[in-house]
């Protein structure tokens with residue numbers, strides 16, 4: 049099976065590509081290696097993928113039509129695409145909104161256009177986000193809830209992406225699945241995310257910024273559970289039964305809304321150090337609570353998250369200490 053994994057040098061793309069390679073799939077990875085966060089971390093992830101004989105890496109932009117056309121021509125036989133390339137991060141979308149439309153909307157469109165022309169194409173899996181729930185107050189967040197009140201451009205591009213996948217399933221009968229990821233964390237994680245910044249700051253005896261006076265809850269999902277879900281979904285494309293388009297949306301989370309202060313306490317106890325906390329007001333674009341209803345993916349895919357934060361945070365800290373030598 050030949051799979052195109054976009055964002056292969058990113059956090060989730062790297063882990064997904066690695067798992068696919070380990071089970072014997074061929075992976076063509078593409079990533080633009082932008083400097084939204086340290087590209088050295090992206091290159092270090094690629095260094096782990098490169099020795100796999102089934103791995104090919106293309107440095108390029110998914111929004112570059114010519115580059116994608118050249119990629120599919122140079123790598124015939126791609127049957128599946130996992131689109132994990134994106135401009136991620138809620139806060140940066142207030143600073144550089146254009147980057148989000150470029151990668152998350154234009155880039156997705158270029159990939160969908162390529163997919164619809166690929167012979168024997170089986171499944172397009174796209175990374176959406178819990179952010180689409182925006183100002184939703186009903187908990188847990190269900191895929192049946194209305195998601196037309198985004199509170200950031202990041203969220204708006206994720207919602208647009210889901211709609212675009214649905215459109216391509218309708219027009220061209222391409223099976224698509226959009227996965228709404230809930231706060232993914234773990235080894236090789238993203239330096240712009242709170243858990244990563246907290247560990248770094250505490251080890252460097254720097255203060256940490258905690259928003260909304262710490263009154264936040266997040267459904268933290270460990271990376272291995274996410275990859276289990278992505279691969280289970282990838283292997284089961286929605287069937288085309290002729291009428292409704294073969295398009296699906298799932299939440300993929302841990303189904304636990306953890307208080308942020310408990311998360312911080314766990315980081316402190318793992319590091320054996322106290323955090324110097326600076327409480328600050330809620331940030332624009334942010335949401336107070338996320339909590340995933342995962343009944344659909346449990347029922348259809350047997351998805352069962354196995355790693356809680358008590359196990360996952362120490363695993364992240366162990367990786368962090370090893371990778372940065374601290």
Ligand SMILES: NC(=O)c1ccc[n+]([C@@H]2O[C@H](COP(=O)([O-])OP(=O)(O)OC[C@H]3O[C@@H](n4cnc5c(N)ncnc54)[C@H](O)[C@@H]3O)[C@@H](O)[C@H]2O)c1
Pocket residue numbers: 054055056057058059060061078079080081082090108109110111131132133134135136137150151155175176177178228229230231232233238
């Ligand atoms: N990590 C999370 O908690 C989380 C939560 C919800 C949704 N998501 C979504 O999951 C996906 C993967 O996120 P991640 O955490 O691995 O982020 P990441 O930033 O680590 O990975 C994204 C990768 O895509 C690459 N990229 C960006 N724009 C590109 C472009 N135009 N062409 C080619 N490559 C490009 C980046 O260089 C990066 O390596 C994203 O769509 C993100 O929005 C992540």
